[in-house]
Amino acid sequence: MRLVAPALAAWATAAWALDASGTRVTWVVVASLLAALGAPLVQRATRARTGTRPGGARRPWGAWSAVPLAAVLLCVAAAGTSAGLRAADVRRGPVPALARQYAEATAEVRLTSDPRLTRPGVRGDHATPRAVLLNGEVTRLTRADGTVLATRTPVLVIVDLAHRGTTGGPGDAAESAGRSPWLTLLPSTRVRVTARLVPPLTGGERIAAVLRVRGGRPPEVVGEPSGAQRWAGRLRAGLREATEGLAPDARALLPGLVVGDTSRVTPELDDAFKRTDLAHLLAVSGGNFTILLALFIGPAGLAQRAERRGLAPRLGLPLRGTALLGGALTLGFVVVCRPDPSVLRAAVCGAVALLALATGRRRSLIPALATAVLLLVLYDPWLARSYGFLLSVLATGALLTLAPRWSAALRRRRVPPRPAEALAAAAAAQALCAPVVAVLSARVSLVAVPCNLLAEFAVAPATVLGFAALTAAPLAMPLAGMLAWWAGWPAGWIAGIARTGASLPGGAVDWPGNWTGALLLAAVTAVVVLLGRRLIGHPWLTGLCALLLVLAVVRPPPLTRVITGWPPPGWRYAMCVVFPVESTC
Numbered sequence: 001m002r003l004v005a006p007a008l009a010a011w012a013t014a015a016w017a018l019d020a021s022g023t024r025v026t027w028v029v030v031a032s033l034l035a036a037l038g039a040p041l042v043q044r045a046t047r048a049r050t051g052t053r054p055g056g057a058r059r060p061w062g063a064w065s066a067v068p069l070a071a072v073l074l075c076v077a078a079a080g081t082s083a084g085l086r087a088a089d090v091r092r093g094p095v096p097a098l099a100r101q102y103a104e105a106t107a108e109v110r111l112t113s114d115p116r117l118t119r120p121g122v123r124g125d126h127a128t129p130r131a132v133l134l135n136g137e138v139t140r141l142t143r144a145d146g147t148v149l150a151t152r153t154p155v156l157v158i159v160d161l162a163h164r165g166t167t168g169g170p171g172d173a174a175e176s177a178g179r180s181p182w183l184t185l186l187p188s189t190r191v192r193v194t195a196r197l198v199p200p201l202t203g204g205e206r207i208a209a210v211l212r213v214r215g216g217r218p219p220e221v222v223g224e225p226s227g228a229q230r231w232a233g234r235l236r237a238g239l240r241e242a243t244e245g246l247a248p249d250a251r252a253l254l255p256g257l258v259v260g261d262t263s264r265v266t267p268e269l270d271d272a273f274k275r276t277d278l279a280h281l282l283a284v285s286g287g288n289f290t291i292l293l294a295l296f297i298g299p300a301g302l303a304q305r306a307e308r309r310g311l312a313p314r315l316g317l318p319l320r321g322t323a324l325l326g327g328a329l330t331l332g333f334v335v336v337c338r339p340d341p342s343v344l345r346a347a348v349c350g351a352v353a354l355l356a357l358a359t360g361r362r363r364s365l366i367p368a369l370a371t372a373v374l375l376l377v378l379y380d381p382w383l384a385r386s387y388g389f390l391l392s393v394l395a396t397g398a399l400l401t402l403a404p405r406w407s408a409a410l411r412r413r414r415v416p417p418r419p420a421e422a423l424a425a426a427a428a429a430q431a432l433c434a435p436v437v438a439v440l441s442a443r444v445s446l447v448a449v450p451c452n453l454l455a456e457f458a459v460a461p462a463t464v465l466g467f468a469a470l471t472a473a474p475l476a477m478p479l480a481g482m483l484a485w486w487a488g489w490p491a492g493w494i495a496g497i498a499r500t501g502a503s504l505p506g507g508a509v510d511w512p513g514n515w516t517g518a519l520l521l522a523a524v525t526a527v528v529v530l531l532g533r534r535l536i537g538h539p540w541l542t543g544l545c546a547l548l549l550v551l552a553v554v555r556p557p558p559l560t561r562v563i564t565g566w567p568p569p570g571w572r573y574a575m576c577v578v579f580p581v582e583s584t585c
Contacts, residue, residue: 002068003370007377009072010079014377014384017083025084029077036073039066075374083381090208095138095153099197099209105143106194107211108222109136109157114338115183119267132159132182135207139190154206157193159213181218183263186233187338190223206382232336236261238473239466242480243488249495250488253282257459257491258466260284260337269495275508276501277430277437277448278455281494284337286346286392288463289330295464296329297322327351336470341389344380345396348372365400369393387440394432402428413536426452431525435518442513444521446553447501455497458490466491506553 017025043066090096098105113135120130134157141149159182185191195211225233236259243251252269255261260283262270273279280287296311312322330347337343349365349372373393376383383389406424411417426449438444445451465487473480501507511517535542 006075007370007374010075013076013079014083014381017080029080032073032077036070039070096208099199107138108140110190111136153208156207157211186225186229188226188229192220239470242484246488250492254491256283272498272502276451277445289346341386395429398428398432435521438511443508444511447507451501455494458493462490505555
């Protein structure tokens with residue numbers, strides 16, 4: 001637990017320092033270092049004045065230890081230094097200067113992410129053109145006067161896919177966008193683009209400029225991707241091919257659940273997962289890696305014992321061999337699934353666990369989580385402002401702290417162990433994550449806990465079978481297709497739960513989408529938890545509250561008509577869709 005305070009201090013410092021002035025960051029770093037160095041001297045002087053020895057009688061000030069405070073201050077200094085230097089690198093150089101002038105230039109960009117297609121939109125009376133988004137680093141910049149500059153600046157590339165000669169309808173435009181050669185590029189590929197540079201919308205972002213590439217010309221590739229990325233690309237392409245024959249929802253969801261490929265996810269399916277708070281299942285996350293690691297080394301509590309489980313002891317692997325292979329699995333998982341915030345958090349937690357396994361030391365999951373947060377924030381300070389990283393840490397913290405206590409409380413009230421654990425895990429994660437989700441979506445899902453409970457038992461088989469299909473695809477595509485077909489059943493079940501929950505009329509309620517609304521929801525959640533502790537001892541009253549909640553969510557038409565008078569008797573419903581306008585009456 002001693003690592004929790006340094007990790008939180010580093011997190012808060014990095015989030016603040018990203019858009020703070022260099023002078024303020026320098027003062028904070030220097031003051032933290034001086035305070036960290038002076039804390040032991042103050043403690044020694046205090047002990048000498050009070051006559052207290054390190055092993056003597058405990059006194060409120062004499063027994064105070066300077067080590068925890070010094071550790072917090074050193075982490076503050078380290079986080080401030082890391083965030084300040086990274087932010088300064090983004091704000092200086094030729095790329096931000098040209099972006100402030102809205103100048104055009106030719107740049108060589110090394111891609112750092114997979115290409116992703118924007119969702120279709122409507123502006124006024126016409127549809128907005130779709131675009132491809134790519135993150136990258138500008139390595140060489142050629143100005144309009146011919147000056148060539150070497151740099152290393154993070155940017156966002158937006159490729160407009162609108163074709164001036166296109167005369168077809170919106171379906172033809174969408175099909176043309178889906179076949180764009182820009183979507184086939186892999187991370188680490190180097191391309192040359194001629195674009196207009198514009199500054200980012202807000203300060204404190206990890207990109208120095210936005211490169212807007214006009215026209216539908218194919219990309220000019222000047223450097224091939226690395227061997228690791230080509231290998232990962234073949235695996236991802238093999239999984240897409242293996243899932244071609246599945247039902248539409250399973251075909252769209254399974255690649256995202258396994259490797260984070262959400263290119264087939266439709267806007268309707270994406271909205272259904274968001275309305276039911278199942279968005280963490282749309283793309284690969286730390287939970288999927290936890291399943292794979294548990295399959296390999298078994299339960300964490302038995303990993304160092306003679307009765308340890310998992311595939312590793314059945315293969316005759318010693319503890320150090322298990323740690324080495326687990327490290328290779330971790331690295332391969334990050335490369336194939338891409339370093340998203342939740343993936344990085346789970347990978348670092350797993351690496352800490354494997355290191356403890358190799359050295360024979362006991363470990364605790366909360367210090368492992370704190371270590372992961374500290375290392376990742378120091379390595380990539382922009383994670384301190386990532387909502388995905390925040391939700392991942394909150395969900396993991398809820399599973400490690402609240403869920404065991406709530407599960408024990410449910411078991412004391414004669415709830416079977418397995419249902420008690422599942423219900424406690426879903427409720428704890430929802431309690432801590434709901435305020436942040438409300439900030440992002442401006443609504444609160446009333447079906448999140450039951451939907452997560454119903455979908456949870458299908459995640460493990462879909463993940464394991466999906467990764468088996470991913471591994472088998474380069475070797476035997478028929479076998480990969482069969483494994484994908486089996487994995488499609490639990491994936492389809494998850495998608496069905498999301499669509500059913502989203503279709504309920506009272507499944508979500510509007511909520512203020514700001515931090516004031518988040519604090520209000522946190523207070524409401526605390527009140528509900530306190531009332532729930534009292535209600536759970538009264539089965540009849542608990543059942544009545546559950547029935548009222550079900551009626552509020554389902555809203556059966558007869559009951560709704562009695563209460564609101566709508567819909568009136570003999571009503572009719574009509575819909576007319578003329579793209580992009582939709583009207584109902």
